[in-house]
Amino acid sequence: MSIRNRAKYGAEAFGEFAGNLPQPFPRTMGANCLTYLKEVVASGLQCDMVGRFEAAFAKEMGVKHCIGTPGCTAALNILTAALDMQPGDEIIVSPITDYGTVMGLLKENFIPVFPDTEPGTPLISARTIAPHISTRTRAILAVHITGSICDMDPIRALGKKRGLTVIEDVCQAAFGTYKGRLAGTLGDVAAFSFDSEKTLGSDVGGCAITNDDALAEQIRFIGQSRGGQMVKGLGRVHAANGYALRMTQSTAAITLAQLEIIRPAVAHIDRMIRLITDKLADIPGIIPLSIPDYMEVYSCWMAGFRIDPHAFQCDAESFARQVADAGLTGAGLGKYYLMPAALPFLTDKAEKRIFPFSKPPASYTYHYGADTCPNAHNFLTHFIRWTTFCEKYQPEHCDRVAQIVAAVADQNRV
Numbered sequence: 001m002s003i004r005n006r007a008k009y010g011a012e013a014f015g016e017f018a019g020n021l022p023q024p025f026p027r028t029m030g031a032n033c034l035t036y037l038k039e040v041v042a043s044g045l046q047c048d049m050v051g052r053f054e055a056a057f058a059k060e061m062g063v064k065h066c067i068g069t070p071g072c073t074a075a076l077n078i079l080t081a082a083l084d085m086q087p088g089d090e091i092i093v094s095p096i097t098d099y100g101t102v103m104g105l106l107k108e109n110f111i112p113v114f115p116d117t118e119p120g121t122p123l124i125s126a127r128t129i130a131p132h133i134s135t136r137t138r139a140i141l142a143v144h145i146t147g148s149i150c151d152m153d154p155i156r157a158l159g160k161k162r163g164l165t166v167i168e169d170v171c172q173a174a175f176g177t178y179k180g181r182l183a184g185t186l187g188d189v190a191a192f193s194f195d196s197e198k199t200l201g202s203d204v205g206g207c208a209i210t211n212d213d214a215l216a217e218q219i220r221f222i223g224q225s226r227g228g229q230m231v232k233g234l235g236r237v238h239a240a241n242g243y244a245l246r247m248t249q250s251t252a253a254i255t256l257a258q259l260e261i262i263r264p265a266v267a268h269i270d271r272m273i274r275l276i277t278d279k280l281a282d283i284p285g286i287i288p289l290s291i292p293d294y295m296e297v298y299s300c301w302m303a304g305f306r307i308d309p310h311a312f313q314c315d316a317e318s319f320a321r322q323v324a325d326a327g328l329t330g331a332g333l334g335k336y337y338l339m340p341a342a343l344p345f346l347t348d349k350a351e352k353r354i355f356p357f358s359k360p361p362a363s364y365t366y367h368y369g370a371d372t373c374p375n376a377h378n379f380l381t382h383f384i385r386w387t388t389f390c391e392k393y394q395p396e397h398c399d400r401v402a403q404i405v406a407a408v409a410d411q412n413r414v
């Protein structure tokens with residue numbers, strides 16, 4: 001058997017990083033972490049820590065329902081499973097995202113359709129989504145990537161007009177705001193991640209939030225009660241092929257304590273990422289992520305910039321390696337985020353018309369590849385991200401980032 005170089009996650013993925021810029025690990029932990037964990041143990045596992053976390057997070061978001069899960073991948077899996085959808089139905093999904101965004105809907109045999117991003121941005125818009133709506137489209141899944149929030153009001157209006165559920169993936173923009181409203185409250189339902197490197201970093205964990213009572217109930221029924229219904233005189237009847245994807249009590253304890261310290265941390269992140277953005281914008285040939293006017297709080301755990309390919313002799317890969325060697329730890333390309341090109345199994349299934357790409361249930365022939373989303377492809381070809389940006393940055397670290405990038409830029413100018 002060949003030994004694979006398996007992907008690493010959480011603190012393990014950051015193990016080899018060093019240097020004089022702050023690293024996310026060890027994470028800053030909320031003062032009440034141990035108190036809440038002890039409560040779980042002292043109660044003999046009877047205390048409802050998950051319920052407490054869910055109520056606190058729902059209150060913080062200003063929504064009616066929060067459903068704690070083992071992660072965002074799980075949250076998106078069970079919330080899409082809870083929608084009124086059949087195999088072969090389509091969900092329009094941002095093309096630049098993490099695999100966790102699409103994994104669940106693929107497991108449900110729904111078909112992802114990737115519209116392009118707006119030029120020069122990693123974000124989809126109502127304009128790029130609209131031409132992809134078919135008779136089989138049931139939902140739009142908008143991802144707020146690297147803290148950049150999609151222009152959600154037009155997307156919501158489009159969803160409403162065409163009878164589509166609007167879902168937000170808020171893993172990379174937790175507590176960011178859009179026109180005075182929190183990311184995650186801008187569609188019908190949203191999913192969050194509390195994985196250890198995320199803004200609200202717990203051990204693992206995630207949740208779904210919504211104001212829709214019926215959808216919240218269905219998410220719990222399908223996603224957590226395994227589709228099991230109690231029938232008098234019999235016991236459980238499994239009315240649906242469900243899941244048991246619940247948040248654990250210990251995860252809830254840590255996440256609740258982390259929630260108590262999140263607002264000042266995010267306010268600090270916002271200040272630091274704006275400072276870095278301004279400094280990078282001053283370097284010829286460097287294009288920081290633009291901050292749309294509708295965003296007040298810019299919350300991210302991954303930072304990045306693009307290089308103008310005409311300004312430098314080297315490509316983005318070489319540029320990324322040089323900034324990483326010069327101390328910008330975690331710097332690399334984000335090419336693997338181009339979902340239409342990053343999932344060979346999906347391309348293969350679609351090409352060979354393997355279920356659900358067979359007809360029926362699919363209604364037409366699908367093709368996946370970088371050519372389907374030229375703006376997204378172009379964006380990621382020149383985009384360099386670093387995953388070690390965190391709330392520990394101070395202004396001197398922002399200076400250091402800009403110095404590193406400026407020095408590499410100067411060494412490679414045409």
Ligand SMILES: Cc1ncc(COP(=O)(O)O)c(C=O)c1O
Nearest residue numbers: 071072073098100101171193195
């Ligand atoms: C945009 C996005 N969606 C989904 C996920 C998956 O989250 P989780 O690891 O909590 O399942 C991630 C993780 O990095 C992400 O960045």
